Amino acid sequence: MIRFIDVHKEYDNGTKALKGVNVRIDDGEFVFLVGPSGSGKSTLIKLITAEIAPTGGRVMVNGFNLNNITPRQVPQMRRTLGVIFQDFRLIEKKTVYENLSFAMRAIGASNRELRRRIPYVLQLVGLEQKGDRFPGQLSGGEQQRVAIARALVNNPNMIIADEPTGNLDPQRSLEIMMLLERINELGTTVLVVTHEKNLVNRFNKRVVTIENGRVISDETGGYYNVEKI
Amino acid sequence: MSRKFNAGYYVSEGFHSIFTHGFMSFAAVCMIVACLIIMGSFTLLAVNLDNTLGDLESENEMLVYIDDALTQDEARMLQPKLAQVDNVAQLTFVTKEQAMADYKAKHNDNIAVLKDLPDEALRDRYRVHVYDIERMAETQAALEQVPDVAWVRAAIEIADGFVMVRNIATAVALVLIGILLVISLFIIANTIKLATFYRREEIAIMKMCGATDGFIEWPFVVEGMLLGLTGALIAFFAQWGLYQMVAKFAVQGNGLSLVNMISYSSMATTILAIFCGVGVFIGVVGSLFAIRKFLQV
Numbered sequence: 409m410i411r412f413i414d415v416h417k418e419y420d421n422g423t424k425a426l427k428g429v430n431v432r433i434d435d436g437e438f439v440f441l442v443g444p445s446g447s448g449k450s451t452l453i454k455l456i457t458a459e460i461a462p463t464g465g466r467v468m469v470n471g472f473n474l475n476n477i478t479p480r481q482v483p484q485m486r487r488t489l490g491v492i493f494q495d496f497r498l499i500e501k502k503t504v505y506e507n508l509s510f511a512m513r514a515i516g517a518s519n520r521e522l523r524r525r526i527p528y529v530l531q532l533v534g535l536e537q538k539g540d541r542f543p544g545q546l547s548g549g550e551q552q553r554v555a556i557a558r559a560l561v562n563n564p565n566m567i568i569a570d571e572p573t574g575n576l577d578p579q580r581s582l583e584i585m586m587l588l589e590r591i592n593e594l595g596t597t598v599l600v601v602t603h604e605k606n607l608v609n610r611f612n613k614r615v616v617t618i619e620n621g622r623v624i625s626d627e628t629g630g631y632y633n634v635e636k637i
Numbered sequence: 638m639s640r641k642f643n644a645g646y647y648v649s650e651g652f653h654s655i656f657t658h659g660f661m662s663f664a665a666v667c668m669i670v671a672c673l674i675i676m677g678s679f680t681l682l683a684v685n686l687d688n689t690l691g692d693l694e695s696e697n698e699m700l701v702y703i704d705d706a707l708t709q710d711e712a713r714m715l716q717p718k719l720a721q722v723d724n725v726a727q728l729t730f731v732t733k734e735q736a737m738a739d740y741k742a743k744h745n746d747n748i749a750v751l752k753d754l755p756d757e758a759l760r761d762r763y764r765v766h767v768y769d770i771e772r773m774a775e776t777q778a779a780l781e782q783v784p785d786v787a788w789v790r791a792a793i794e795i796a797d798g799f800v801m802v803r804n805i806a807t808a809v810a811l812v813l814i815g816i817l818l819v820i821s822l823f824i825i826a827n828t829i830k831l832a833t834f835y836r837r838e839e840i841a842i843m844k845m846c847g848a849t850d851g852f853i854e855w856p857f858v859v860e861g862m863l864l865g866l867t868g869a870l871i872a873f874f875a876q877w878g879l880y881q882m883v884a885k886f887a888v889q890g891n892g893l894s895l896v897n898m899i900s901y902s903s904m905a906t907t908i909l910a911i912f913c914g915v916g917v918f919i920g921v922v923g924s925l926f927a928i929r930k931f932l933q934v
C-alpha cells in the first residue's frame with residue numbers, strides 16, 4: 409500500500425518537482441502514472457524507493473513511514489518493492505541466471521531458495537530457455553523481461569516500473585505491459601510510469617495523471633488524455 | 638564495417654577493465670610492500686642500534702676506589718654492602734697489583750715512568766656494572782655514601798650520550814612509521830574507492846534489492862584485507878633478503894664487528910606477525926574509510 413499526503417519535493421537547486429501530491433494505491437491494484445516529461449513522475453518513484461526524502465507531507469510505503477524511517481529499516485522497506493527501469497540496469501558480465509541469483513544473494517537467500525525460485529520466475533517471464541545467455545545476447549524486450557524477473561525474484565508486494573517500455577518498439581512494449589498485467593493478476597501490486605498514450609488506452613486500468621508537480625486527474629478505467637489539459 | 642568496429646571495441650574494453658582492476662590491486666600491494674619494508678627497515682635498524690648500544694652500555698663501567706687505610710681482606714669484605722646499593726648489577730673486586738698489571742699490559746710497558754712505580758701506587762677497586770645507565774649519576778652518589786669508599790669514577794657524559802642517541806633513534810623511527818602508516822592507509826582507501834567506483838552499478842542494484850550496508854561493505858573489506866595480507870607476505874620475504882644483504886655487508890665491511898647484527902630468523906615469527914597485523918589493519922581500516930564515504934549517498 410502506498411499513501412502520499414500533501415507531498416512536496418523541492419530539490420537542492422530550488423526546483424519544485426512535486427507541489428502537494430495526494431495519492432493512495434491499495435494492495436492488488438494496477439495503476440498507470442502518466443504525464444509529460446518533467447512533470448515529476450520519476451521524483452514520485454524515487455520518493456517511494458527512499459532514494460530521496462520529501463521536503464513536505466507524508467509518505468507511507470507498505471507499512472513503513474518514510475518520514476521517520478531509520479537507515480537500518482530502509483533495506484527492509486526496499487525488499488517489499490521490485491523496481492524496473494527504462495534502461496534495464498542488468499549486469500552485462502553476468503548471465504541471466506546470475507543476474508537473478510545476484511539479486512537474491514543481495515538479501516541473503518540460500519542456494520536452495522535460488523534453485524527453487526529462479527526457474528519459476530524465468531518461466532513466468534518466458535525466458536526459461538535463456539538462463540545462461542548474457543544480456544548482450546538478448547533483444548531489448550528480452551532484457552526488460554529479465555529485469556522484470558529480477559524485480560519479482562525476491563517476491564515483493566509491489567512492482568514499480570519507471571518508463572519500462574521507453575526503449576522498446578510498440579509490439580515489445582505491449583508484450584511487456586501484458587506481462588505486468590499478468591503479474592498483477594497473480595497478486596502483486598503494479599505501478600507503471602509511462603507517457604505512451606496508445607499503450608495506456610489499450611488497457612482498462614486506473615490512470616493517475618500528473619502535470620507540473622500536481623495530480624490533475626485520477627480515473628479508474630480512464631485513459632491518458634493530454635489534449636484535455 | 639560496424640561489426641569490425643564493435644569487436645575491436647569489446648576486446649579493448651575487456652582488456653581495459655582487466656588492466657585497470659589488476660593494475661590498481663597491483664599498485665596497492667606494491668605500496669603496502671614498500672611501506673612495510675621502509676617501516677620494517679627502520680624498526681630493524683632501531684632494534685639493532687638498541688642492541689649495539691646495549692652492548693656498549695654494558696661495557697660502560699664505574700670504578701669504586703677503596704680507602705687506602707683498609708687491608709685487602711677488609712676491602713673484600715665491602716662487597717655485600719656495595720651489592721646492596723640500588724641499580725648495581727655486577728661487582729668485580731680488582732686488587733691494586735692486578736690493576737697495575739692491567740695498566741702496564743695495556744700500555745705495553747712502553748712508558749718508562751711506569752716501570753719504577755711500586756705496585757702499591759694504585760688503590761684496590763671494584764668494577765661496577767649497572768642495570769640502568771640513565772640512573773648512573775644517582776648510583777654513583779649512593780656508592781660514595783658507603784663507608785670506606787674513597788671515591789667513585791663514572792663516565793656520566795658518555796652514558797648520557799648513549800641514552801640520547803638511543804632516544805633520538807627511537808623517536809625518528811616512530812615518527813617515520815606513523816607517517817608511512819598514514820600514507821599506506823590513504824593509498825589503500827583510494828584503491829578501494831576506485832574498486833567501489835568500478836562496481837557502482839552492482840552496488841546500486843544491490844541497494845535497490847534491499848541489501849544491507851554491511852552486506853555491501855564486506856566484499857570490499859575482504860578485498861582490502863587480502864591486499865594487506867599479500868603485501869605483508871611479500872614484504873616479509875623481501876625484508877629478509879634485504880636484511881641478509883645488509884648483514885653480509887656489515888660483517889665484511891668491518892672486521893671489528895662493532896655492529897653485531899641480530900639474526901633475521903630469530904625475529905622471523907615476530908616480524909611476520911607484525912607485518913600481517915599492520916597489513917590487515919591498513920587494508921581493513923583503509924577500505925572502511927573508502928566505503929563509509931561511498932555508501933553515505
Ligand SMILES: Nc1ncnc2c1ncn2[C@@H]1O[C@H](COP(=O)(O)OP(=O)(O)O)[C@@H](O)[C@H]1O
Pocket residue numbers: 419420421423424425443444445446447448449450451452
Ligand atoms: N536531482 C535533481 N535535481 C534537481 N532537479 C531535478 C532533479 N531531478 C529532477 N529534477 C527536476 O524535477 C522536475 C521533475 O523531474 P522528474 O521527476 O524526473 O520528471 P519526469 O520523470 O516526469 O520526467 C524536472 O523539472 C527536473 O528537471
Ligand SMILES: [Mg+2]
Pocket residue numbers: 449450451
Ligand atoms: Mg522520468
